[in-house]
Amino acid sequence: MSDSGNQKLSVMTLTAMVVGSMVGAGIFSLPQHFGQVTGPFGALIAWSISGFGMLMLAFVFQSLSCRKPNLDSGVHAYAQAGFGNYLGFSSALGYWAGTCLGNVTYLIIINSTMGAIFPSLGDGTTLLAVLLSSLVLWAFHFLILRGIKEADYINNIVTVSKMIPILIFIVLVAFGFNSDIFANNFWGGGEFSWNSIFEQVRGTMLVTVFVFLGIEGASVYSRYAKNRKDVGVATILGFLGVLLMLVLITILSYGIMDRSELAMLRNPSMSGVLQAVVGDWGAVLIGIGLLIAVLGAYLSWSLLAAEVLYTAAVSGTMPKFLSIENKNKVPASALWMTNITIQIFLIVTVLAKEAFTLARELTSSMNLIPYLLVAAYGLKLACTGESYSSKEKKQRIFDLFCGFLATIFASWLIYAGGLKYLLLSAVLYGPGTVFFIMTRREQDNNSIFSFSELIIFIIAMIGCFIAVQSLLSGDIII
Template identity: 55%
Template sequence: MSVAEKTQSSTAKLSMLTMAGMVVGSMVGAGIFTLPGRFAQETGVLGALIAWSVAGFGMLMLAFVFQLLANRKPELDAGVYAYAKAGFGQYLGFFSAFGYWASAAMGLVFYWVFIMSTIGAVVPALGDGDTLLAIGISSVGLWGFFLLIRRGLQQAAVINRIVTVAKLVPIVVFVLLALFALKPEVFAENWAGASYAGPLFDQITGTMLVTVFVFLGVEGASVYSRHARRRQDVGTATILGFLSVFAVFASVTIVSYGVLPMGEIAQLRQPSMGGVLEAAVGPWGAWLVSIGLIVSVLGAYLAWSLMAAEVLFVAAKDEDMPRFLARSNTADVPGPALLMTAIFVQVILVVTYFSQDALNFALDLTSALTLIPFFLVACYALKLVTTRETYRESPKGWMRDLVVAVLATLYTAFLLYAAGLRFVLVSLIIYAPATILFVMARREQGRRLFSGRELVILAVSIAGAVLGIVALAVGWITI
């Protein structure tokens, strides 16, 4: 056995519970602390209940999709990227890999802005997380985490498992205290929503991007699949991780409506969960939430950094990204991919200085960038089931998988609609230039740059990017 093979063998030992912890750690990040304010800006109790029902059911179907693909296609590593490539070709697979990576990297930007904004409540010089001081401190933290993660996946996974337990405590405490302080008359007044809320359907679609954001990470176990102790654990970890956090997300949102009027919740400084708890129990409630947020974000930061680098690494191993991204160190950490992620985050952190609302835009764009990869995964599952690939040899569960694949495809298509043209265009501004990496990879292999179908995809992405740039320039859309 070679040194590389020994290293791979020694590190590919993530248990099912560890992977489930990575899923929970990825999902329970900063987004949960924004839920009261973000939902109150859009809808009341009724709309929130419907929105969580739609989002929970849809994401459960997507989680089932990752489970069935992990079982039916265990040879495919880094699922989000690999499934798109297997189903629809190398170029769309590349786009899926890059989009997922960019989404994870934007999530890291959001985390730093959110931490600085939270501390900014007591240190005004940090503002809303987008001042020069905030960007400087975030940059120091960014490169500190880069050095930590380079030391190895196992070390980061252990830290993530500890932090996952620690950060759930203040969230559970919040739900219990908010229930104790719940005022039935306030909850009733918030039932139908405030006067500024639009039609019920618009209220529901208005919450979809934030629900996508908090559910990002449901795919975490499939991204780490090459490190799994047993491949069949990947699907189980996905479902276990999802079910562990869904009730928590919905509870945090709903109980908040019983503490303050919807209009007041909508105006709270983020993290709005802190403002709600402060109204319920006093100033110490805001401190508890702020400390919990920082612990939560730092834990999720580890998981998201690993997921981002892992996707680039596996894509490069499959020759769909330039070769320099396929290198890893003796700890089996893809150093160049991790470095590329850190550089991207650093650049976007600087850009946030010029943004009108860095926090919410980073959150929404993080969600929007991952919609196309999720949609392609659902479509691949549908293709696999309808063509009966792998089902001729093992037909058990075909009807169940067909229903799951159809529902997951419909849900992800609805998410693209709910995101709106604004975020689709901005996403394409990021997607289109990434083709440079695809061209580098093709040239390294001495292959033809684009097939006829790939040229069509390229033309559509460039046209969308140009339209997005024009829309930004003339003020049709803003960041």
């Protein structure tokens, strides 16, 4: 993807990329996912925590895009600049793997939606569903190979199109809202207790992270921006718009159906909620909207995944072969690597008991380490004063505040996600280090790891070993 003048992106296009990356399968499944674990009160607390935490992270991305304009290859560049080569590599690997898994969730939800009409597709993980997903996967692959400009144009159209059914849902469900049903759902079932609310909120964390993934979409494409300040503006605009939709969809649904009914809905659960308000045509509308949204988000995330590998290879974080471009200036090697990996993940879903949930939760978990490192780098800059002039005291204090809270938030998410997904992440982080070793040897480095990096690698491999043992013994079930 060359940095040619005719491929510079405007603030609206960058905002569309943020919205397009964030609004996908997750938003259409919110009523069911929240209904399984909490009521309106817990949901409001969860969105307040996640919304505020992600807003702090968005401010960090905004600050870093302006203060470190030379770091224009996305999330891994910040981790590498702040904490060394191996953590920079791990950030790129984790973000890329999480993006691949995210695309798997999109392909599953497409077939699950169509499964309501064609039973042979089941929940999206039958053999026929995997074959159909593979067809979609490679169709998009060859579309993207034609060039970023064409794919970006399609993304803008899709981003606008998929907003229509979501906005219709919000308006119609607001008119059908029943305050008595909402009141019965308010505490999430049973009597109020802070311990219960804490567990309810904790149970929503990976779900909220999943629907916020893509907040860094403009940052990854910062080198294409007409104006570097547009990156931060696009990130904030996209985030605030999506957050408002997420909250409205979640909270309004509690006024339509009992929480236990929401929990039992088939995904995309927004279909069941709207069907309860207006009848069968509501479910059809949401189904169409989901297919448009998911295909659009799939396109955005495919672009993101390839871009991450490509820019990491160009900057010397990944092996050189991933930096090879085709005649259309598309990172062909990175794209092939991405889609072959997604194909492997798709085959594995046939064996998984709850494939969509597994892919969704693991997607969130893989992205937590990169997000934590970005937040920590923003905090580090504000603490040391690097890139700040003596006249920027107020800005430095603000960035220190945002960086600190974003770091605490990312750390809390890792805790809330639980040990299971952290261990499963190690299965990808540990063996994936082979690409780091290849890269260091290409650069004729006698020492592959520093001492601290070797310790981190050993911890990752221990986690990988424990995870594999737990899978074989049945202690961890996928």
